[in-house]
Amino acid sequence: EAGVAQSPRYKIIEKRQSVAFWCNPISGHATLYWYQQILGQGPKLLIQFQNNGVVDDSQLPKDRFSAERLKGVDSTLKIQPAKLEDSAVYLCASSFFGSRDREAFFGQGTRLTVV
Amino acid sequence: QKEVEQDPGPLSVPEGAIVSLNCTYSNSAFQYFMWYRQYSRKGPELLMYTYSSGNKEDGRFTAQVDKSSKYISLFIRDSQPSDSATYLCAMSAEGGSYIPTFGRGTSLIVHP
Numbered sequence: 045e046a047g048v049a050q051s052p053r054y055k056i057i058e059k060r061q062s063v064a065f066w067c068n069p070i071s072g073h074a075t076l077y078w079y080q081q082i083l084g085q086g087p088k089l090l091i092q093f094q095n096n097g098v099v100d101d102s103q104l105p106k107d108r109f110s111a112e113r114l115k116g117v118d119s120t121l122k123i124q125p126a127k128l129e130d131s132a133v134y135l136c137a138s139s140f141f142g143s144r145d146r147e148a149f150f151g152q153g154t155r156l157t158v159v
Numbered sequence: 160q161k162e163v164e165q166d167p168g169p170l171s172v173p174e175g176a177i178v179s180l181n182c183t184y185s186n187s188a189f190q191y192f193m194w195y196r197q198y199s200r201k202g203p204e205l206l207m208y209t210y211s212s213g214n215k216e217d218g219r220f221t222a223q224v225d226k227s228s229k230y231i232s233l234f235i236r237d238s239q240p241s242d243s244a245t246y247l248c249a250m251s252a253e254g255g256s257y258i259p260t261f262g263r264g265t266s267l268i269v270h271p
Contacts, residue, residue: 048202084167086247086261087203100258135202148259150202 046070048151050136056157062124065154069117069138075099077148078111078121079135087135093119126158162186165248165262174271178235182248182262185229189250192224193259194233197245206246207233238269 049068057063069076074095079087090109092099095116104111108127113119123130133153140147165182172178180194190211195203207222209215209231215222221234231250235242245266249259 084263086163086165086249086263088261089258092258137202147205147208150204152200152202155200 048136048138048149050134050151050154052154053152054155054157056159057126059128059158060125062122063126063156064120064122065134065136065156067119067121067136067151069119069136070149073138073140073149074116075139075148076113076119077137077139078119079137079150081133081135081153083132090121123156126156128158131156131158162260163248163250163262166265167263169266169268171268171270172238174238174240174269176238176269178238178242178267178269180233180235180246180248180265180267182231182250183229184231184250186250186252186260187226187229188252189260190253191251191259192222192231193249193251194220194222195247195249195261197247197264199244203247235267238267240269240271243267243269 051066076093078090081087090104091101091111093113096113111121133155135150135153137148137150163184192209194207196206197203209222209224212224212226219236223232245264247264248262251259
């Protein structure tokens with residue numbers, strides 16, 4: 045079974061620039077998550093999709109972050125303009141939806157450095 | 160107070176030792192308790208998953224949940240150098256959507 049694919053693996057940008065990350069979830073997984081993991085901290089949920097609808101985006105800084113999941117499969121997370129504090133690993137995860145199976149599979153992440 | 164507290168370590172043990180990793184939490188609505196392992200520059204991978212209180216064993220790993228104390232543990236028996244990683248606890252409440260809250264992770268180093 046193919047895992048969650050993310051690209052790019054690494055990105056270095058200057059502050060105030062824009063950046064986009066891409067995620068392809070595991071086939072058949074209706075639920076997709078974007079997490080931000082700052083060095084030394086646990087992952088923090090930014091946004092959760094169920095198919096192509098947003099379930100939770102309460103911790104997404106909407107003035108600069110946006111995300112979409114077209115056709116309920118791939119997803120893109122964008123930051124515009126980036127700030128120094130956005131330096132982190134951005135993790136995408138996917139799972140089946142339902143009370144029985146709550147296992148989320150994570151991709152390797154995109155490591156963003158804002159200078 | 161954070162919802163989930165976890166000592167970041169590092170915890171350094173010799174090969175073969177029994178390792179105990181712990182988390183405390185404040186939200187009594189949490190019913191699902193997970194432990195993830197994260198190797199350097201990799202995404203987290205699920206190790207153990209427990210619903211409500213009790214113990215669960217899988218090979219060298221045992222997860223314990225004490226809801227009365229709001230305390231969860233992960234024990235690793237016969238630890239190996241390959242167990243060296245960051246261990247993240249995560250928890251979520253009952254309900255249709257799965258939104259886990261993660262601890263900050265404990266860095267474990269098992270030296271030969």
